[in-house]
Amino acid sequence: MSFFNNAKNVLQQNIREYGMYIALFVIMIIFTITTSGTFLSSRNIVNLVNQTGYIAVLAVGMTLVIIIRHIDLSVGFLAGFMGAIAAIALVYWGLPVYAVIPMVLALGAFAGLITAFLVAQMKIPSFVASLAGWLIYRGAILVVTEGTGTIIIPDEAFNAIGNGFIPDIPGLDAFLPGVHKLTLVLGVLAIAALVWGELSNRQKKQSYGFEVLPIDMFIVKLVFMSVLIGAITWVLAGYQGLSWTAVVVLIVTLIYNFVMSQTVLGRHIYAIGGNPDAAELSGINVNRLIYVVFGSMGMLSALSGILFASRLQSATTTAGNLFELDAIAATYVGGVSAAGGVGKVVGSIIGALVMTSLTSGMNLMGIGISYQYMVRGTVLAAAVIFDVTTRNRGK
Amino acid sequence: MNTPLLEMRNITKEFPGVKALDNVSFQVAQGEIHCLVGENGAGKSTLMKVLSGVYPHGTYSGDILFGGEVQTFNNISDSEKAGIAIIYQELALVPELTVYENIFIGHEIRNGFMVDWNETIKRATEVLKKVKLDVNPAAKIKDLGVGKQQLVEIAKALSKDVKLLILDEPTAALNEVDSENLLDLLRDLKNHGVTCILISHKLKEVIEIADTITVLRDGKTICTLDARNGQVTEQILVKNMVGREIDNIYPKRERQQAGEVVLEVRDWNAYDPKAGRAILKDVNFNLRKGEIVGFSGLIGSGRTELALSIFGNPDSYHLSGDLFVKGQPRKFSHPRDAIDAGVAYSTEDRKGDGLILIQDVKQNITLANLVEIATRGVVDNNAEVRVANEYKGSLNIKTPSVEQKVSNLSGGNQQKVCLGKWLFVKPDILILDEPTRGIDVGAKYEIYTIMTRLVEQGMSIIMISSELPEILGMSDRVYVVASGKIAGELPVEEATQEKIMHLATN
Structure with missing residues (x-):
């Protein structure tokens, strides 16, 4: 009995945090049933991850922007524009990949700083400033692709980012044939790191006498997360292993999650979102952090553009269309508060996965695009309603 | 004897932990100008909010009789319908709209589904004449000075057939000439049968204009005075406003020999570009090591603005003058700079x-x-x-x-x-702005004890406070701020509540 009571309490107290994991889980189960298992096939999961990639990196950046109570609508076409620049640099200027990527990332960051200048210095609402950017970058894509139309990218290294997989450990072909060994190893390491991290965190909290999960719930949580990571790893390893896109998203997530949860910078960003006036009076330079956040958003837009161009192996005239809205939807589904100050990078990634899972699952079921939009809109509204009502109850 | 226009009986209003109004009774006779005075937090604004329905019927106890009938206002529009209009210190006008649009906002003159703009302008012109305001009704509010905006507010109230006009600190933001005009207008309205409640901190003008004066203190009615025969003086009012015994809740402290000057401000002027006016004028003061200096003054006198202008100027005032921290001339451009220099400001x-x-x-x-x-x-x-x-x-x-x-x-x-x-x-210098506002006595005592401990350890404290007993109980020296100026400096031995109130209200 106490087990179920514990489970009920923990769920009630953390419903906001766990809600989206549960949602993702439910959505995956529904689609697995309705598609007779196709949804959970290795091939589809890999596709799902690669499709999520370019939205996920945007959602990460957007999380920070929304936390400080702003918005950036320009990111979609900025991503498309940066993808086009990358293609032009590779194809027409003949620059090598290792020069193109940092250059494009820097350009993206610069574009973000321009938005930040309008917001911080000129005091233009970010909605308007970035809407101007939306129009300008949309035009810019058309300008640079005017002569050529779609630019095909022949560079294999570049295209591998969106389509390739990490290499396997050489010389182990005989052992577990057909399974990607390096992916398995990484999966096991991730589980180990998770368990170790949670355990030491729990110990630390206990040593300060803070409230921790009851031990049975703690074990349930660990098992649940380990099984989840294990299952994903197994599915991926059964196909061609971890894709480069997944690696990029993982690295971006890890870095941003670390910055937001462990560093002075992250704490200042949350403080600004929580109460900008109090933050300013506590000696935090709010304007400076607007530059940092929008600059990072611009850089991640460029990364998104690279991922997308690489995936299509070309730069198209419509690249980036509606990315910004997908990214914003992902952050809201992921529990970022529109009121600012609340939200986690990991949540937004889950939010992005929820939204792409919906698309992918409905595609497999053969549901028309018109209904897909309506379903995604409903899910977005439901997620935010859930967020708002659970928040009010918390008070 | 006539029935009073307004009678508020035994009004009690509680907030969590605080009794804002404690059994207050209040009567306003037909056709008089009734002034309501009291310290900050005495309950004047709360009483008016109860009257106007901001705090709806049922959230307070007691009865409101208006025109002899019991009223149960649930919101402001109920009280407006009954003929009560309140004009707050922060004007409720829409800056981008014209004078005539503002006057009839919320009760537009209709012709079928449409607003009848011609009739609106005609009626606006009439009512503007009543308040003796000579402006083009089509001028935008933002282009008028504060004094004229105030008159537009009154015109707005008159356009609704107001029986009782309530003005909350109408002259606080006005210069002498505008204030005088406003008071003249009130007299004129009185002659035309409008009853008026005036809340003001400026005791001189209160005595000048009032027929009756009610003093509130700590949420209670202290007295109601007849001011028509000219016997009420400022001294009498101040005594009634502050006449509270100083509770013995202030920790004993060894008053040491004051140390060296750690903070000094010379010829300090500030102009607020957003409000469009000078908020600090030629301020000079200093703070010594191990000292608690109290800054007293009424709300809006510029105490908080003074603190912020020193603490990195987050509101971007235009500043002139010199600031010395621990002997060094300083210019802070962000609160961070001030913090790094050892200055802290608690809001x-x-x-x-x-x-x-x-x-x-x-x-x-x-x-x-x-x-x-x-x-x-x-x-x-x-x-x-x-x-x-x-x-x-x-x-x-x-x-x-x-x-x-x-x-x-x-x-x-x-x-x-x-x-x-x-x-x-x-920090070496700690600025505490209203450190005990809205907290209970026990917590107050703890905060006083902490402050005492800090100065004994060598910190210097500026305490901004609206509570006179606290100023007198905790400070070594007192500066009184009024209208953006230092109105006086008093050693605590010489300071009394009456003296401070006198300086603050002049």
């Missing part, structure tokens, strides 16, 4: 711009000095908990754990969290 509005309510106690305490507990930009979570627990202990913050959200704490404990935040930056 008067702890919920508005002091605390981050959605974050927990430890995050709030470490916010202004995260660098201290971080290595190469990474926050040491253990050190954070340690620091927070230290302040939880030394300031006696009552919370189950430092991971509690500050929104769940009581006002007194929230104030201690604010204090903790600023003590953690280890």
